[in-house]
Amino acid sequence: MSASSSKLIIFDRDGVINEDRDDYVKSVDEWIPLPGSLEAIALLNQAGYQIAIATNQSGLARGYFTINDLHAMHSKMERLLQPLGGKIDSIFFCPHTDAHACDCRKPAPGLMKEIALRYKKLSSTQPLLDVPIVGDSLRDLEAGIALGAAPHLVLTGKGQKTLAKGNLPEGTQIHADLMAFAIWLLNNQIQN
Template identity: 65%
Template structure:
């Protein structure tokens, strides 16, 4: 199965240390929408696993999150792209849940959705260490993008062994589609 799991903020859309709190603040990164469309057209299933603690913090509600994801779908549709599965963790860092990255709960749910025992060889794309760690617990292949918090993540050092670093989502897709 050709499956890829993407983080959202910093990979698909611009991230903010102040949180992306509205549809107007949800702005795609250059080339990200086209990259997802290219994956879709090449037969890939595209899933998103995203921490959204802004819900727990009261910065936005579920209907706003849904509207952000509707905006993503609306931008993808004319290009032939789509997101097949979105998993999000609405919890804050003080809640004991298994879905908040770096824990693998969302990734386990995605694997179950596709009938997979694990995520061996499945690319997981993120801009932070926790994005990569969550997927790697189920055997995924880590891809770090330099967008979002990616440069900060690189500067901290200690990326997991085997991490593939790319400039952005479009570069990840270029690499995957030429393999």
């Protein structure tokens, strides 16, 4: 199935799907799904949506965990999703710190450009037009709106602090958590 813009959703990981930690999620044991997040992903999958994750993982460059640890966390997520009928279609991550000044660390749009390439959304200057981008921080949303994505803030993770700071992109939808987003999206699908 090729992804159309209405069937792709981009999620941040920490604070959206799993618990966030100020000292970084460094191991499989520290990767703990937020209540209802995996069920929300499964619900969206069953409605025909493909899920891409775009996540900053500077803990790699900082030496807090290895690439094998990161893969183990993602394997755990996939393993927990499977019995629910859910799956992650793709995971894109930036291993750098701000000091690297790379194009892939959100809020830079590099990960979003990679996602656009993967899903063959290259037809315009806004290749992710109206694709929902769901995050708990301003940098998550900014990375997506640079390519036309529709911003959605969840109030889990850093979401409450992000909302309190204000300056959200125009049109940002606010949701209590990932399940609230999933229900909102399914209730507001544009019928083609």
